[in-house]
Amino acid sequence: MKPRHLVGIWVLLLVLLGVSLLLANLGNVLLATTLIFGVAALKATLVALFYMRLKWEPGYIFAIIFTGLAVVLILFFTLVPDIIYVYGN
C-alpha cells in the first residue's frame, strides 16, 4: 500500500471524527448514541484493516480477532441477566 493511500485513510478518519461531533448535536439521544458508536466501529475497522495491515493477513488472524470479540460479547451478555437481577430493571 502506498503512503498516499494511508494519508487518504487518515483524512477519512478525520472526516469521520467530524461526523461524530456533528451527530452529538442530534436531538434524539438514542439515535445519536447509536450512530456515534456506528461511526466509531467504522473508524476502528479502518485502523485495524489498513494501519494494522490486517487486510493482508491470512484468514486465521481474523479468526483470532473474532474469537476475542466473541469472548467480550460472552462476558457482556452473560452479565446482563445478573445486573437485571440485582438492580431489578
Add this chain to the structure above:
Amino acid sequence: MAIIGGYLAYLFRYQLAFPNEPVPGYGLVGPDQYNSFVTMHGTIMVFWVAMPILLSGFGNFLLPLMIGAGDMAFPRLNMTSYWVFFLSTVVLLLSFFVPGGSFSGGWTIYPPLSASPGYTGVIWGGHLWILAVALEFTSMLMGGINFLTTTVAMRAKGMGLFRLPIFVWMINIASILFMFSVGPLIAGAFMLLADRLFDVGFYLPASGGDPLLFQHLFWFFGHPEVYVLLLPALGIIAEIFPVFSRKPLFGYRTIIYSTLVAGLLSFIVWAHHQFISGIDPRLAAPFSVTTILISVPFAITLFAFIATLWRGSIRLTTSMLFALGMLAEFLVGGVTGIFNGSTAADIYIHDTLFVVAHFHYTLFPVTFIATFAGIYYWYPKMFGRFMNETWGKVHFWITIIGFNAVFLPMFAFGLAGHQRRIFDPTLFDYLQPYQYLHVIATVGLIVMLAGQIPFIINFFASLSRGKVVDRNPWLANTLEWLAPSPPGHGNFDQEPVVQRGPYEYSHPLLKERDWISQGEL
C-alpha cells in the same frame, strides 16, 4: 518461590493442627499473619510457581527445540519478559516487609475486603499485590506473544500444524486462553486500585459500587487460568506416555480438537465460583451445565492417554511414574470437581475444606507432579546427564504418599462442615471430633516437604555426577532429541527437516527398532 509458598503452607497448616502453639522454625502465628500466609501461599503458588514453571520454563526451553527452530522469535522480548517477571517477584516479596504486612484478604482479593484497607488493616501490602500481579501478567503476555509467533513463523521445513508435538499445541492453546482472559482481570485490578487509593467506588457498596462485579471479572480470568496451568501439564505427560509405553499417542487429532473445545468452553464456566455469592439463581443452571460439559473434552483426553498405555511396553522410569501419578491424582481432582459444578451440592460444600481438597487435587498434580515428570524426562536434554533414578523413585513415593495424606482427609473434613479460612478450629465444638485429621494432614505436609530434599540434592548432584548421555537416551521421536545435549547456541547442528508425525512408535514396517525420529527419512 515454590520453597517460600511451601514454607507458608507449613506455617498455617501447623497452626491448624496445633492451634496457638509456636511453629518450629518460626514462632507463634497470629490471626492476621495466618490470613496473610494463606493469601500469599495461594498467590505465590498459582501465579509465581505454576505459571512460570509450566508455561515459561518448559515452554521457552522446549518449544523452539520441538518445532526445529534455533531460538524464540523475539529473544529480546523474552529477556524483557524475564526481567519484568523478576521485578514483579521483588514487588510481591517486598509486601511482606511494609507496614501492615502483606495482603490478607484471600488470593482472590475479593472486595469489599480488598477495596477498603479499613477491613484488614493492610494498606501497602494490597497496593503492592495488585502492582505485582499486573507486572507478572504483563510479563506472561510478552511470553505468550513470543510462543505464538515462534510457532506460527519459525517451524522447521515439513513441520505442519498436525505434525506438532502435543506439548507445543498445549502451550499455544494455553497462551491464547491467557490472552483472551487476562484483559478483564487487569482492568478489574486497576479499578480495585482506584477504589483503594481514591475511593472511586467501583466495588464499594457504600459508594454505589458492586463487589460482585469484581468477582465476575476475576473469575472470567480465573477459570480459564486453571486451563492455562493444566494444558502444559497435560502436554508434558502426553510426551512421556508414548516414549515409555513405546506406542503412538492415541487420538492425536482428537486430543487437539477436544482441547480447543475445552478452551472455548472455559470462557463460559466462570460463574460456578459464584453460585452462593448472590448472582441471579437462574444464571446458576446454565453455568452448572457448561461446567459439567467441560469435563467431556478432558475425559476424552484422559481416555486417550489411558488408551496410549493400553498393552504398551511400559517402562516405569521416574518420569513415567510421575506422569502416571499426575494422571491418577488429577482424575480425583476432576471427579470431585463435578460435585462443585452441581449447584445443589455446591451450596453445601462451598467454602469448605472439600473445595480446598478438590483444587489441590487438581492443581498439585498439574503444578508439581507433572513438573517433576518433565524435569526427570528432559533433564538429560537440559544438562547432558541422567538424574539418579533410585533417588527419583524415593522422591516420587514420598511426594505421592505425603500429598494424599495432606488432602484426602480434607474431603471428609469438608463434608463434615469445616469451613476454609478458620484460624483456630478448636473453637468450634462440632469440629472437635475431627481435629485428628488436621494432625494427619500436617504430618503429611511435613513428610511431603521433607521428600523434596532428595530431589533438590539429586538435581544438583547429577549436574556433575550424573551418567553422561548422548542425544537421545530415551529413544524418542520428537525433534528436541536430535539436538545436542545440552543444546548449544542455535539449538541444532543443522536445520532439521521434518518427515513424519511426532509419535511413530512400533511401526509394523520397521523391523530393526521400534521408533523413528521425526527428522529421519
